[in-house]
Amino acid sequence: MKYMIISLCMITPLLSLTGCQSMGNGLGTIAKIGNGGSLDGAYNLSDIWITSVNGGSAGFGYGAVNGYPGASASIGIGVPRHIKGYWAKENEEGPGFQSYYRISADIDSELAEKKIRTLQNYYQNYETIWGVMQVEVEKSRIRVFFDRGCSPSLKTNDCTPKEEADPNGWIVKAPGSIRDVTVLFDGQGESSLTPFPGSPYDERRVLVEPFRLANKITLTDTEGNTATNGRVIGDLTRIQGDWVVYEKTADPTVFIDHYFHIDAPIDTNVVKEKIQIMRKGLAHKYFGTVTYTEIDDDGHIKIYYRLICTSNSKLCDSLEESRASPFIIRSSDYDLDILLFEGKAEELDAPFEGLSHSQ
Numbered sequence: 001m002k003y004m005i006i007s008l009c010m011i012t013p014l015l016s017l018t019g020c021q022s023m024g025n026g027l028g029t030i031a032k033i034g035n036g037g038s039l040d041g042a043y044n045l046s047d048i049w050i051t052s053v054n055g056g057s058a059g060f061g062y063g064a065v066n067g068y069p070g071a072s073a074s075i076g077i078g079v080p081r082h083i084k085g086y087w088a089k090e091n092e093e094g095p096g097f098q099s100y101y102r103i104s105a106d107i108d109s110e111l112a113e114k115k116i117r118t119l120q121n122y123y124q125n126y127e128t129i130w131g132v133m134q135v136e137v138e139k140s141r142i143r144v145f146f147d148r149g150c151s152p153s154l155k156t157n158d159c160t161p162k163e164e165a166d167p168n169g170w171i172v173k174a175p176g177s178i179r180d181v182t183v184l185f186d187g188q189g190e191s192s193l194t195p196f197p198g199s200p201y202d203e204r205r206v207l208v209e210p211f212r213l214a215n216k217i218t219l220t221d222t223e224g225n226t227a228t229n230g231r232v233i234g235d236l237t238r239i240q241g242d243w244v245v246y247e248k249t250a251d252p253t254v255f256i257d258h259y260f261h262i263d264a265p266i267d268t269n270v271v272k273e274k275i276q277i278m279r280k281g282l283a284h285k286y287f288g289t290v291t292y293t294e295i296d297d298d299g300h301i302k303i304y305y306r307l308i309c310t311s312n313s314k315l316c317d318s319l320e321e322s323r324a325s326p327f328i329i330r331s332s333d334y335d336l337d338i339l340l341f342e343g344k345a346e347e348l349d350a351p352f353e354g355l356s357h358s359q
Contacts, residue, residue: 037070048085
């Protein structure tokens, strides 16, 4: 005798659209709209990402925001398991930022799924397949909300809850709103009056000159990140590299090969001290920044922290005057440099092991 198994969802598909989706393979995608906002004034949300249990991710770096729920964008995200990113509070007295924040934290995905299921099955007569995931900041505090989108102010929405639909008290009112949400994450990020090294607010993107050596130099920072030309780096700890310089002779067909190798530590404390000399009093302003590495034909290496006074040479004038230091160099109308490291690579008679001639 053969039997056919019929699920409750097949018989009564309107019983719970989202509940039927969740059977067997977890919840899958729960939100198709993302919000990013703030609860205490103007902020800049930059490079904030939420990763889900199914491996997907969604970005909430919506730039300038002010208020709840804030900016909106289309996303596709499942039950969250991790949040990482940077944000900054706008300066109240002028352009730029007055404080900076970052976070990298796990989200209790099992608890988050229970809360999501509770809200998905909360209403008597309101149905929607997808919800809204919201990231809201308040100084160093950052929260992730899940919202089904039921608005009591709309006559077409019946937001009456079922009896005993929330025995754990997980459903709360959204900040300053009458809509129902559940809090999937409530955490505290790190705070700083100056941008975090390697963050979108102080990228310190590596620039190597001459360009032909761009990918021959590797820098390492305090967090173990490595970077070559064009990549972002934090506070430096080491420089490594191998390259060859071809010296011309009287015979245009003959060159003398000079092989160089370096693997040297960089004093991180000195790096931090000198960058603070440059950035003193600049917490409320935004500048582009570069980790500029300069190499000559004799293997001498200098690494600078470069502050870019974007399209404002007068700003560089005032900064240069206020930061009287033998380390600070006005390298151009729009660039201020401070020396972080100076050294010389070892010159070899033959290529260092692993060095390629294709330079």
